[in-house]
Amino acid sequence: MADVRVCILGGSGFVGQHLVGRLSKAGTACKIVSRHPERFSHLKIYPGCKLATTDIFDRAALAGQFMDCDAVINLIGILNEDSHTGSFRKIHVELVDTLVDACRDAGVPRLLHMSALNASEANGTSQYLRTKGEGENRAHTHGSASMQVTSFRPSVIFGPGDSFFNRFAQLLRFTPGIFPLACPETRFAPVYVGDVAEAFSRALKDRHTFGKHFDLCGPRSFSLRELVLYTAQMLNLKRRVIGLGDRTSQLQARLLEHLPGKPFSQDNYLSLQMDSTCSENSFPDLGIKPKDIDEIVPLYLGGKNYRGRFQRYRSTSAR
Numbered sequence: 001m002a003d004v005r006v007c008i009l010g011g012s013g014f015v016g017q018h019l020v021g022r023l024s025k026a027g028t029a030c031k032i033v034s035r036h037p038e039r040f041s042h043l044k045i046y047p048g049c050k051l052a053t054t055d056i057f058d059r060a061a062l063a064g065q066f067m068d069c070d071a072v073i074n075l076i077g078i079l080n081e082d083s084h085t086g087s088f089r090k091i092h093v094e095l096v097d098t099l100v101d102a103c104r105d106a107g108v109p110r111l112l113h114m115s116a117l118n119a120s121e122a123n124g125t126s127q128y129l130r131t132k133g134e135g136e137n138r139a140h141t142h143g144s145a146s147m148q149v150t151s152f153r154p155s156v157i158f159g160p161g162d163s164f165f166n167r168f169a170q171l172l173r174f175t176p177g178i179f180p181l182a183c184p185e186t187r188f189a190p191v192y193v194g195d196v197a198e199a200f201s202r203a204l205k206d207r208h209t210f211g212k213h214f215d216l217c218g219p220r221s222f223s224l225r226e227l228v229l230y231t232a233q234m235l236n237l238k239r240r241v242i243g244l245g246d247r248t249s250q251l252q253a254r255l256l257e258h259l260p261g262k263p264f265s266q267d268n269y270l271s272l273q274m275d276s277t278c279s280e281n282s283f284p285d286l287g288i289k290p291k292d293i294d295e296i297v298p299l300y301l302g303g304k305n306y307r308g309r310f311q312r313y314r315s316t317s318a319r
Contacts, residue, residue, distance in 0.1 A: 004204065007031045007066055007108075009056055009099065010075030012040040014161055015114070019073070019197040020046055026201060033065050057095065062102035071110035071204060072103050074139075079128065080262045088267075092131035093138065100143045112200055113139045113151040117215060118274045126270035140211070148210040150203050152196065155217045155276040158293060159193035160300045168231045169301060171263070172239055179232075182252045182264060183272035184225035184243030189217035192291040195283065202286050214282035218290050221277045230293070234301035 006023060010016045011032035020030050024046035032043060037051035044051065054061050056076070066072055076095060078085045085091065096113070103111055118124065119132035136151050143149045156164050172179060196216060203209040222230070225241055232239045244252060249269055257265035283290045 004070045005029045005031070005068060006071045006073060006204070007033060007069045008073045008075065009033060010077075010114070011073075012037075012043065013075060014159075014163065015157060015193055015196055016075050017043065018159070018193045019075070019200055020049055022194075022197045022201045023204075024048055028201075028204070031065065031069070033062070057090075057098060059098050059102050059105070062099055063105035066102055066106035066108050069106065069108055071112065072099065072108050073112045073114075073200060074099055075114045077114060077116070077132065080257070080265050080267065081127075082262070088127050088131040092128075092135040096135040096138050097142065100139060103143065104146045109147050110204070111139060111143050111147050111149045112203060113149060115151045115153045115213070117153045117155045117217070117276050117278070118271075119153060125273040126267045128267055128271055129274075136213070140213075144211065148207075150209045150211070151213045152199060152203075153213060153215045154191045154196050155189045155278070156191070157193050157196055158190045159296060162193065164190070165227075165231055165234075165297055165301060167263070168228055169235055172228070172232050172235060172237055175239070177240065179228065179239045179241045180244055180248075180252065181225060181228055181241050182244045182249035182269060184223060184228075184241070186224050186272045187221045187275040187277050188224065188227065189219075189221040189277045189281075190227070190293050191216050191218045192293075192296055194296075195288055195290045198288055199283070199286050202288070206286075209286075214286070215278045215280060216283060216290075217278035217281045219292050221275075224272070230297075231301065234298060 006028055008016060008030055011020050012034055020043055023030050029048035031050045031052055033052045033054040037053050043049050052065055054065050078091050081087050115136040116132045118129050119136055121130055121133040121137055124130035124133050140149050158164050199216060225243055228241050253264050253266045253269040256263050
């Protein structure tokens with residue numbers, strides 16, 4: 001794979017930084033395009049990694065960056081709309097149209113696209129899921145005439161620096177005693193960021209992945225309540241998690257979406273109306289055995305005696 005040259009959109013993000021490390025180790029030259037590459041100069045430590053300043057919404061500018069690239073990887077997505085990040089439609093749909101056209105202009109033969117579990121243009125319960133589904137469809141339908149497209153649909157992604165366990169850890173630290181939780185019974189199959197990066201890396205030159213959509217899940221599923229309780233145990237915090245009903249969950253979303261950082265929004269609430277679990281996990285098709293949360297999360301959240309605490313939790317909640 002040493003002769004492969006890849007351009008990555010979103011390469012400076014959570015998944016992107018793990019993927020750049022994985023590809024660089026395999027000898028793949030990576031170019032990361034961003035409006036502000038100077039903010040991510042630390043990525044230059046990876047052999048073959050270059051940073052480039054580009055307006056990702058400018059088709060001609062993107063095509064110029066894609067020239068001589070063997071593949072383009074799109075990892076860009078948002079969980080909430082705001083004036084800084086833009087709208088779901090702009091990021092998940094219009095950007096995909098632009099980069100597919102730019103790939104075609106530059107003659108790029110391969111596109112790997114990050115979607116989301118439950119993404120569906122027709123049946124998504126939230127604007128996030130509907131636009132993710134529409135963007136995924138467009139990547140395949142509009143891109144298939146000139147390139148080989150593969151998309152990935154992960155459940156919630158975890159790992160050092162994640163915005164899932166770390167966010168709940170922060171909220172738990174600042175919420176003494178009782179922790180009110182919206183949609184507590186929604187289920188997730190948390191997937192390790194390193195496994196997601198490995199899926200992209202393996203699919204890059206694998207002809208068997210061309211045109212396919214891969215659902216990616218960890219080996220076990222948990223309710224949101226179980227995951228929050230687990231996070232509290234990792235922090236050695238005693239918290240009583242109070243599950244909110246449907247109306248109270250909606251009210252919490254309406255209130256919290258006005259706080260800085262939007263810790264919870266009405267669109268997030270709508271996304272949580274569907275379990276984020278796989279009916280068929282695609283990791284075996286890629287030859288990957290996904291890691292369980294107890295292999296990774298305690299290493300960045302747990303104390304020195306985390307193993308005993310988690311084993312007690314695991315014995316009652318494993319499914």
